[in-house]
Each structure stands twice: as C-alpha cells, then as structure tokens.
Amino acid sequence: MRRLALAALLATAAPVLAQSDLPPEPLVEQVLELYPGTLAADADVAAARAEGRALATGAHEVTLTGTVSRRSVENDRRFAEYDGTLSRAFRLPGKARLDRQAGALGVEIAQNLAEDARHQAALTLAQLWYDWVRAGEQHRNAEALVANQDAAAAAVRRRVALRDAAPLDLEQALSAVAAARVQVADALAERERARALLAGTFAELALPAEPPRPATPAEPAEGLDQLRDWAVERSHDITAAARTADQKAVLASRARLDRIADPSVGVRVFSERGGEEQGAGLYASIPFGGGHRRALADQASAQASAATAQSSLTRRKVEAEAAADLAETRARLSAWAASREAVARAEASARLSARGQDLGEIDLADRLYAERQANDARRLEIEARVNADLAILKLRIDAHSLWIH
Numbered sequence: 409m410r411r412l413a414l415a416a417l418l419a420t421a422a423p424v425l426a427q428s429d430l431p432p433e434p435l436v437e438q439v440l441e442l443y444p445g446t447l448a449a450d451a452d453v454a455a456a457r458a459e460g461r462a463l464a465t466g467a468h469e470v471t472l473t474g475t476v477s478r479r480s481v482e483n484d485r486r487f488a489e490y491d492g493t494l495s496r497a498f499r500l501p502g503k504a505r506l507d508r509q510a511g512a513l514g515v516e517i518a519q520n521l522a523e524d525a526r527h528q529a530a531l532t533l534a535q536l537w538y539d540w541v542r543a544g545e546q547h548r549n550a551e552a553l554v555a556n557q558d559a560a561a562a563a564v565r566r567r568v569a570l571r572d573a574a575p576l577d578l579e580q581a582l583s584a585v586a587a588a589r590v591q592v593a594d595a596l597a598e599r600e601r602a603r604a605l606l607a608g609t610f611a612e613l614a615l616p617a618e619p620p621r622p623a624t625p626a627e628p629a630e631g632l633d634q635l636r637d638w639a640v641e642r643s644h645d646i647t648a649a650a651r652t653a654d655q656k657a658v659l660a661s662r663a664r665l666d667r668i669a670d671p672s673v674g675v676r677v678f679s680e681r682g683g684e685e686q687g688a689g690l691y692a693s694i695p696f697g698g699g700h701r702r703a704l705a706d707q708a709s710a711q712a713s714a715a716t717a718q719s720s721l722t723r724r725k726v727e728a729e730a731a732a733d734l735a736e737t738r739a740r741l742s743a744w745a746a747s748r749e750a751v752a753r754a755e756a757s758a759r760l761s762a763r764g765q766d767l768g769e770i771d772l773a774d775r776l777y778a779e780r781q782a783n784d785a786r787r788l789e790i791e792a793r794v795n796a797d798l799a800i801l802k803l804r805i806d807a808h809s810l811w812i813h
Contacts, residue, residue: 429541429623429797431613436811439613440529449518449525456518460511466504468497468670479681487682493691495674503670506662513655520648523812527644530811533613534801536606542794543599544619549790550592553783557585560762560779564772577772584776588783625744625796630809632734638807639730640723649715649722656708656715663708669695733803740796747789754778754785 430436440446474492481487499507561581568578599619607615628635640646674691761778764770804810 429620430537430801433811435613436530436533439610440526440533440811442612443526443529443610445525445529446522449522453515453518453522456515460508460515463507463511463514464504466499466507468499470494470496471672471674485682487680487684489678489680489682491676491678493674493676495672495691495693497670497672497693499670500665500668503662503665506658506665510655510658510662513651513658516651517648517655520644520651524644524648526812527805527808530805531802533610533811534798534805536602536609538622538794538798538801540599540602540606540615540619541622541797542790543595543602545622545790545794546787547592547595547599549783549786550588550595552786553779554585554588554592556779557581557588557776560772560775561585563766580772580776584779622790622794622797625741625793625800627741628800628804628809630807632737632803635803635807635809636730636734638809639733639803640727642808643726643806646719646723646726649719653712653715653719656712660705660708660712663705667697667701667705669697669701730806733799733806737796737799737803740792740799744789744792744796747785747792751782751785751789754782758782 472492472494474490476488476490479487479489561578561584564578564581568575603615603619606613630638672691672693675688676691677686677688679686758775758778758781761770761775764775801810805812
C-alpha cells in the first residue's frame with residue numbers, strides 16, 4: 409500500500425518538473441527512504457539496538473548441571489544417587505558499565521552509517537538524474553541541427569532547380585543532413601540508456617515522458633563557502649569514524665578488565681546412598697586468565713589506536729573532498745560562462761554564413777562548417793551547464809541542505 413500511495417503521489421506531482429530540472433524534494437526524500445541500500449542500513453540500526461540490549465544484559469546465564477546414577481556396593485545393596493548445581497557467572501565491577509557504553513556507541517555508529525547510506529543514495533540519484541537530463545538536452549540539440557540542415561538542403565534544392573547551384577552542393581547538403589541524423593540516433597540511444605538506468609535504480613520514482621531542460625546554474629543562496637563548511641560539520645562519515653574510535657577505546661578497556669575472568673557462584677545439592685547422605689552447599693568457580701586473555705587485551709588496544717588514526721584520516725578525506733568539490737563547482741561555473749560566450753559567437757557566425765551563402769557570397773561548404781561549429785559549441789555548452797548544475801547539487805547534498813537533513 410505504501411508503494412502504491414507513493415507512486416500515485418509521484419505521478420500527480422510530475423508537472424512540477426516543468427518549473428525545475430529536479431524532482432520535487434518531498435518525493436525525493438520518500439524515494440530515498442525506499443531505496444534498498446537505505447532499508448538495509450535502517451535494519452542495521454535495529455540490529456545494533458538489539459546488540460546494545462544484549463551487551464547491557466550480559467552473556468552470563470543461569471546454568472543447571474546435575475547427574476543421576478545408581479551405585480552398587482559389594483556385599484551391600486544398590487543405591488540411587490543424584491547431585492545438582494545451579495550457578496551463574498557475574499560480571500566483575502566496571503564491566504557492565506563498559507558493555508553498556510559499547511552498545512550505545514554501536515547504535516550511534518549504525519545510525520550515522522544509515523544516514524550516510526541515504527547520503528550515498530542521494531548522490532547516486534543526482535548523478536543518474538543529470539545523466540538523463542544531459543542526454544535529453546543533447547538529443548534536443550541534435551534534432552535542432554537536423555532541422556537546420558534540412559532547411560539548408562531545401563534551400564539548395566530550390567537553387568539547383570533554378571540552376572543557381574550545382575548538384576554537388578545538394579549532395580553536400582544532403583550528406584550534412586545524414587550526418588546530423590546519425591547524431592540524433594546516438595543521442596537518443598544515450599537518452600534511453602540513461603532513463604533505463606535511472607528507472608531501474610530508483611524504481612519508485614515516476615519519471616515524466618521527457619527529461620526536463622537543465623536549469624541555468626546559479627550559486628545557492630547559502631553561498632558555496634558555507635556549503636563547503638557544512639559538508640564537513642555535518643559529515644556522518646566523520647561522526648561514524650569518531651564514534652567507532654570511541655567504541656574501540658571502550659572495548660580495549662573492557663578487554664583489560666577481562667584479563668580477570670568473571671567468577672561463577674551457585675548452590676549445589678546432593679543425595680548419596682539412597683538418601684542416607686544428603687547435603688547442600690555453595691558452589692564457586694574462578695577461571696585464571698593467562699596469555700590468551702593478555703593477547704586479546706593487546707589486540708583490542710591496537711585496534712583502538714588504529715580506529716583513532718582512521719578517524720583522523722576520515723576527517724582529512726572529508727575536508728579534502730569538500731575543498732575539491734568547492735573548487736570544482738567554481739571552475740564548472742566559470743566554464744559554463746565561457747561556453748555561453750562561445751555559443752553566442754558560433755551562432756552569430758552561423759547566421760552570417762547562412763546569409764552569405766543565400767546571397768551567393770560564400771560557398772555552401774563554409775556555411776555547413778559554420779553550422780557544425782555552432783552545433784559543437786551548443787553541445788559543449790550543454791555539457792558545461794549540466795556539469796555545473798550537478799556540481800552545485802552534489803555540494804548541497806554533501807552539506808545536507810537538500811534531499812537529506
């Protein structure tokens with residue numbers, strides 16, 4: 409029922425895409441909640457909570473042992489005998505507290521890993537979404553090129569009919585149309601592949617028939633520097649690594665305490681010689697730790713040191729990635745601005761070439777070359793625009809200002 413309701417909500421909200429190149433945020437959040445990686449991480453949180461309860465309770469349980477036997481004594485009768493012991497091991501002072509701390513930290517770690525799973529799912533969705541948007545816009549650009557080349561070929565055909573152009577010109581124009589149609593076919597293949605990957609990976613996200621037009625890149629209201637800072641401050645990778653180091657330190661302390669084993673105490677009852685002898689008493693068992701327990705304590709201490717170093721490494725990686733993403737985003741925005749100027753100049757050149765060819769002042773080959781240059785400039789501008797949009801979106805996702813919180 410939940411999936412049906414979500415599908416209906418997605419379908420009714422699809423028109424919102426007309427005003428944005430991204431799906432509506434509430435729908436994305438619901439889709440991310442249903443993503444298998446997110447569901448698996450949430451199940452890991454439930455498992456961590458159960459493990460925490462188990463650690464708080466402790467592994468020691470009441471144990472009942474006993475024997476029933478018959479004794480046969482020479483020149484005497486047979487006797488029924490039995491004995492039983494009811495015992496339980498108890499954690500020494502300090503161990504239960506450390507077990508509870510380790511369990512609570514395990515829940516924190518699992519919760520942060522679950523949030524990071526949502527984060528990774530959001531990044532995957534962002535990449536696949538913009539792959540589809542990019543492919544759709546490239547397909548539109550290719551179709552526009554076919555329309556331009558068709559118009560040029562029609563004009564040449566009329567001039568050939570009027571004997572104002574050579575048949576060779578018409579062949580050149582038709583060849584350009586054929587090449588443009590190949591570009592359309594390639595772009596369509598890329599668009600359909602991108603759609604299939606997006607729909608297959610996020611099956612709960614209802615897609616419109618056509619990919620939206622890529623938005624005009626713009627620096628978010630929060631500012632790029634602020635997003636970079638938030639990406640570090642709100643990183644679940646950093647928090648999970650820090651809590652893992654804390655847990656390893658607690659487990660190391662627990663292993664040191666465990667060099668002295670937990671004692672077992674209980675009550676023993678027995679009956680011998682058919683009940684002629686009966687008794688009850690206290691039972692105690694205290695294992696003596698040796699080299700094995702000492703080695704385990706040393707191992708736990710080394711693992712705690714490794715986790716502390718790993719926590720520092722994780723922070724460095726997140727900080728470096730945030731700085732790199734900020735630098736890339738600024739560079740992508742600059743590249744897109746340069747590509748817009750290139751498109752304007754290439755299209756102006758193409759218009760002048762078309763006018764000159766219509767007036768018979770330049771050759772058809774020069775006009776077709778100018779058209780190809782304009783098309784290439786538009787293709788590069790689409791790439792630059794989508795790359796800038798994607799870089800901004802990834803930075804916002806890393807900063808937890810969009811899709812995840």
